[in-house]
Amino acid sequence: WMVIARQIRTGGGLLPQRYELVSTNANQQPNRTCDTDASDHAIGSNQIQIDVNGALDQQGACTSGRQHDETNSLYGTPKEELAPGSSEVKASFMRNQLEALFQPSDNKLAMKLFGSKKALMNERQRQKAAGHWVIHPCSNFRFYWDLCMLTLLVANLIVLPVAISFFNDDLSARWIAFNCLSDTIFLLDIVVNFRTGIMNQDNSEQVILEPKEIAHHYIRSWFFLDLVSSIPLDYIFLIFIQDYQDVNTYLQAGRALRILRFAKMLSLLRLLRLSRLVRYVNQWEEVYFLNMASVFMKIINLICMMLLIGHWSGCLQFLVPMLQGFPNNSWVAINDLTKKDWFEQYSWALFKAMSHMLCIGYGRFPPQSVTDMWLTLLSMISGATCYALFLGHTTNLIQSLDSSRRHYREKLKQVEEYMAYRKLPRDLRQRIADYFEHRYQGKFFNEDDILNELSERLHEDVVNYNCRSLVASVPFFANADPDFVSDVVTKLKYEVYQPGDLIIKEGTIGTKMYFIQEGIVDIVTASGEVATSLSDGSYFGEICLLTNARRVASVRAETYCNLFSLSVEHFNTVLDQYPLVRRTMESIAAERLNKIGIDPSIVVSQHSDGDLLKVDMSTVEVLLSHDNAVINKEDFDDDRPEGFLKT
Numbered sequence: 001w002m003v004i005a006r007q008i009r010t011g012g013g014l015l016p017q018r019y020e021l022v023s024t025n026a027n028q029q030p031n032r033t034c035d036t037d038a039s040d041h042a043i044g045s046n047q048i049q050i051d052v053n054g055a056l057d058q059q060g061a062c063t064s065g066r067q068h069d070e071t072n073s074l075y076g077t078p079k080e081e082l083a084p085g086s087s088e089v090k091a092s093f094m095r096n097q098l099e100a101l102f103q104p105s106d107n108k109l110a111m112k113l114f115g116s117k118k119a120l121m122n123e124r125q126r127q128k129a130a131g132h133w134v135i136h137p138c139s140n141f142r143f144y145w146d147l148c149m150l151t152l153l154v155a156n157l158i159v160l161p162v163a164i165s166f167f168n169d170d171l172s173a174r175w176i177a178f179n180c181l182s183d184t185i186f187l188l189d190i191v192v193n194f195r196t197g198i199m200n201q202d203n204s205e206q207v208i209l210e211p212k213e214i215a216h217h218y219i220r221s222w223f224f225l226d227l228v229s230s231i232p233l234d235y236i237f238l239i240f241i242q243d244y245q246d247v248n249t250y251l252q253a254g255r256a257l258r259i260l261r262f263a264k265m266l267s268l269l270r271l272l273r274l275s276r277l278v279r280y281v282n283q284w285e286e287v288y289f290l291n292m293a294s295v296f297m298k299i300i301n302l303i304c305m306m307l308l309i310g311h312w313s314g315c316l317q318f319l320v321p322m323l324q325g326f327p328n329n330s331w332v333a334i335n336d337l338t339k340k341d342w343f344e345q346y347s348w349a350l351f352k353a354m355s356h357m358l359c360i361g362y363g364r365f366p367p368q369s370v371t372d373m374w375l376t377l378l379s380m381i382s383g384a385t386c387y388a389l390f391l392g393h394t395t396n397l398i399q400s401l402d403s404s405r406r407h408y409r410e411k412l413k414q415v416e417e418y419m420a421y422r423k424l425p426r427d428l429r430q431r432i433a434d435y436f437e438h439r440y441q442g443k444f445f446n447e448d449d450i451l452n453e454l455s456e457r458l459h460e461d462v463v464n465y466n467c468r469s470l471v472a473s474v475p476f477f478a479n480a481d482p483d484f485v486s487d488v489v490t491k492l493k494y495e496v497y498q499p500g501d502l503i504i505k506e507g508t509i510g511t512k513m514y515f516i517q518e519g520i521v522d523i524v525t526a527s528g529e530v531a532t533s534l535s536d537g538s539y540f541g542e543i544c545l546l547t548n549a550r551r552v553a554s555v556r557a558e559t560y561c562n563l564f565s566l567s568v569e570h571f572n573t574v575l576d577q578y579p580l581v582r583r584t585m586e587s588i589a590a591e592r593l594n595k596i597g598i599d600p601s602i603v604v605s606q607h608s609d610g611d612l613l614k615v616d617m618s619t620v621e622v623l624l625s626h627d628n629a630v631i632n633k634e635d636f637d638d639d640r641p642e643g644f645l646k647t
């Protein structure tokens, strides 16, 4: 009460600005200060509570996201001083460690799910607030647990079928110990699953952390399959039979054998663990290997799965005749393998299974007995299914590897069909085919679509990068203000012309100007003479845009020309912002017009500053040198340092 009164008196309101927290908590730093006004508090509510002892407590004000527990108190006075090393401190330490292990850590899965560290903090708080001992699916514990389970599952699914089919030491201590240990771990996995939060598959992004809901969800989905594959049904069965045998001492030896065989079949139920493997692999693939070509991962998965099914099929090939007591017409007896070493038996069994599965043959001998035949049929069907899936995925992968090339071929095919449909003349068809080849060079991208998907910044950066060779080769850009260059290049459009194409026709109204990235164009005057040629780095078609008049000359492509065009709207927008560039262009235009015998005043007359154009002389010089124009010193006004062109 005194604290509150003091705060009110000093005008600080009910909440002190800074509290000093002393923590005896082993994994929190002592004397950490918590700013109660900080906007990014994980909990955000700065409530003051007064507990039964009258001590002032602040709820969840630490930026670390940890709730303020009973060992923390305000103003450096813990409610109860705990001696270091006391059992309570140790217990609290252990508790915190465990809690940290079960909370979401900033791993890839968590980042994918929550997107930011702040959201992750909130999730930690949410889990803490829920108050149950629930393992978060993004926690470190779950990660390492899944890793262990994956390893154990793979070992189990490989070793179990071999042991069941080729070894008769089902009741040996070693085997029982192995089975008991792995069964216990799988049963533990069920318990862990009951306490692991569930990532909601439907639209809500929240992780289910309510134990009841988790249990409900798990029981409805995989629980029974997991349970059946984890309970040692074979041993339970044998224990029951043992009791029965004590009562019925007359049990026949043959019957005991049958019991053992039945127990063997029950132990096959452990192979249902495959479902768990598929689940865990899928989950890992989604989180950790999503960036790798997913089809590629699918193929690797499929190959592993095929090998596993081949392995199982091989074991089954041997198990069935063994359970029948190796009849004379079984393949094991025919191959004289009944008394051979297990590895030799396994090798032949695998060879036989693989022969069926890959539709190559029947192994050493074709099936003789009906059972053998059915087994062969089974492995043929499973093999053919795997084979079909494998082929499908591989084709998909090969196609996706070079989708732009495929796209190009499809496009070309369509164009060919179109040309045939329209019955275009042969030379036109050839020109179209050449155009396609030159323009797309074997790869077709929907560049506009791709660039429009990007953010504005990325879009600009990519375009700037793509136009780097143009910017370097066009002196107009190389000497210009970088902002101007950036403004222009994002508005350029790539175009390709073939030798002989009339890019500009004299006397028409122009809507764009061009920059030459590569190629040579001829400037053809009204009389049909070639006034000059322009090549890489030059530009043309600007006079019409500057004067709003008609094209003063024709422009014809001499070679293949890779050009970038700028539309009149963009031209005006950009040049309005950079008047100096407009003037530079105008002075070049005047020079060009002069050269073809047209009065240059049509470009300069529009300016209010009379007969003088203020331009960057060095740029004009470089640009004109590109037109092969001879620049006479007397064309410039020597008295002005910036380079004033006489008109």
Ligand code: CMP
Residues within 6 Å of the ligand: 504, 510, 523, 531, 532, 534, 539, 540, 541, 542, 543, 544, 545, 550, 551, 552, 553, 554, 555, 591, 592, 593, 595, 596, 627
């Ligand atoms: P425009 O009139 O829009 O279209 C024809 C283009 O040819 C013209 O713009 C100039 O860019 C270009 N041009 C005309 N005369 C010359 C010249 N003497 N040297 C270089 N280019 C020219």
